[in-house]
Amino acid sequence: IAGITQAPTSQILAAGRRMTLRCTQDMRHNAMYWYRQDLGLGLRLIHYSNTAGTTGKGEVPDGYSVSRANTDDFPLTLASAVPSQTSVYFCASSDGTSGGEQFFGPGTRLTVL
Amino acid sequence: GQNIDQPTEMTATEGAIVQINCTYQTSGFNGLFWYQQHAGEAPTFLSYNVLDGLEEKGRFSSFLSRSKGYSYLLLKELQMKDSASYLCAVRDGDYKLSFGAGTTVTVRA
Numbered sequence: 001i002a003g004i005t006q007a008p009t010s011q012i013l014a015a016g017r018r019m020t021l022r023c024t025q026d027m028r029h030n031a032m033y034w035y036r037q038d039l040g041l042g043l044r045l046i047h048y049s050n051t052a053g054t055t056g057k058g059e060v061p062d063g064y065s066v067s068r069a070n071t072d073d074f075p076l077t078l079a080s081a082v083p084s085q086t087s088v089y090f091c092a093s094s095d096g097t098s099g100g101e102q103f104f105g106p107g108t109r110l111t112v113l
Numbered sequence: 114g115q116n117i118d119q120p121t122e123m124t125a126t127e128g129a130i131v132q133i134n135c136t137y138q139t140s141g142f143n144g145l146f147w148y149q150q151h152a153g154e155a156p157t158f159l160s161y162n163v164l165d166g167l168e169e170k171g172r173f174s175s176f177l178s179r180s181k182g183y184s185y186l187l188l189k190e191l192q193m194k195d196s197a198s199y200l201c202a203v204r205d206g207d208y209k210l211s212f213g214a215g216t217t218v219t220v221r222a
Contacts, residue, residue, distance in 0.1 A: 031208065042200065042214040043156070050208070058209065090155060096208060101146060104155035 003027065004105035006091050012111045013081050021076045021108050023091030029103075030096040032074040034058075034066060036087040037107075043090065049074055050096065081112045115139045115211035119201050124219045125191055133186045133216045135201035143208065147175050147186045148200040150215070156200055160186070188218070196220045 004025045013019050025032065034046040035058075045058030049068040063085060065077045074093075078085055088109050092102040116138040125131040137145070144163040148156035162168055162177035162184060174187040188195055198215040205211065 033209075035212075040214060043202075043210075043212040045209060045211070048209060056207075059211070094208075101158040101161060102210060104157070106155050 004091060004093055004103055006089075006105040006108050008108060009106070010109040010111075012113065013078075015082055015112055016080050019078045019081055019110070021078075021089055021091075021110070023074045023076070023105060024072050025074075025091075025093045025103075025105075026072065027093060027095075027103065028071060029093035030071070031094045032068065033092040033094075033102065034064070034074070034076045035090045035092065036060065036085075037090060038087050046076065046089075081110075083112045086110060086112045115203050115205065117201055117203055117211060117213035119199075119213040119216045121214070122217045122219070124221060127191055127193060127220055127222050129191050131188045131191060131218060133188070133199050133201075133218070135184045135186070135213060137182050137184075137201070137203045137213075139182070139203055139205065139211075141206035142179060143204045143206055145175075145177055145184050146202040146204065146210065147173075147184075148202060150198045150200060152197070159199075191220050193220050193222070 007022045030051045033048045035043040047066040049055045091105040094100045094102045119135045147159040150156040160175035167176045172189045177184045200215045201213040202210040
């Protein structure tokens with residue numbers, strides 16, 4: 001593993017189903033983030049974690065949950081998917097320092113029908 | 114929260130210069146980032162400004178004026194591979210980023 005990986009790459013999901021998007025980083029970064037990207041709206045923060053064991057809500061948290069059991073993994077769960085959650089989801093991480101940029105995973109394209 | 118504005122689209126000719134402006138209104142400021150995103154790919158880091166002034170990195174430069182809530186990204190000697198979206202992002206006091214909607218730059222031969 002080098003950097004950040006996400007799985008699956010893409011997924012088509014029936015409305016009402018539960019889905020977990022996986023994110024793993026090997027850079028030992030303290031902070032991790034989940035964004036969704038929709039055409040014309042840019043990247044919007046869903047949830048974040050400043051360090052293992054802590055999480056926080058971003059701009060659009062409703063319908064999503066996260067956990068941060070360890071430094072490397074930050075899964076995003078949709079408990080009951082709805083069509084408005086159709087989007088491209090990006091996971092990111094940073095070392096949390098003042099100049100530390102965020103590194104992004106390759107993204108998961110999710111379609112909810 | 115943050116309110117970040119940047120133009121939707123810009124077109125320029127190969128070899129030319131393009132300047133992408135970004136204005137922001139913020140409840141807390143802890144730096145401004147520019148990212149590049151090619152179609153179907155993840156954003157990648159270009160530049161970071163936290164103090165007023167110009168940061169130069171090869172063909173790309175970024176400027177910040179905190180008092181005006183203004184930044185620009187300058188792309189010089191444009192190449193076809195520079196065709197991409199450019200995202201302006203402001204970091205708040207909690208180290209969270211808020212992104213603008215992005216500027217799609219098309220480089221024509």
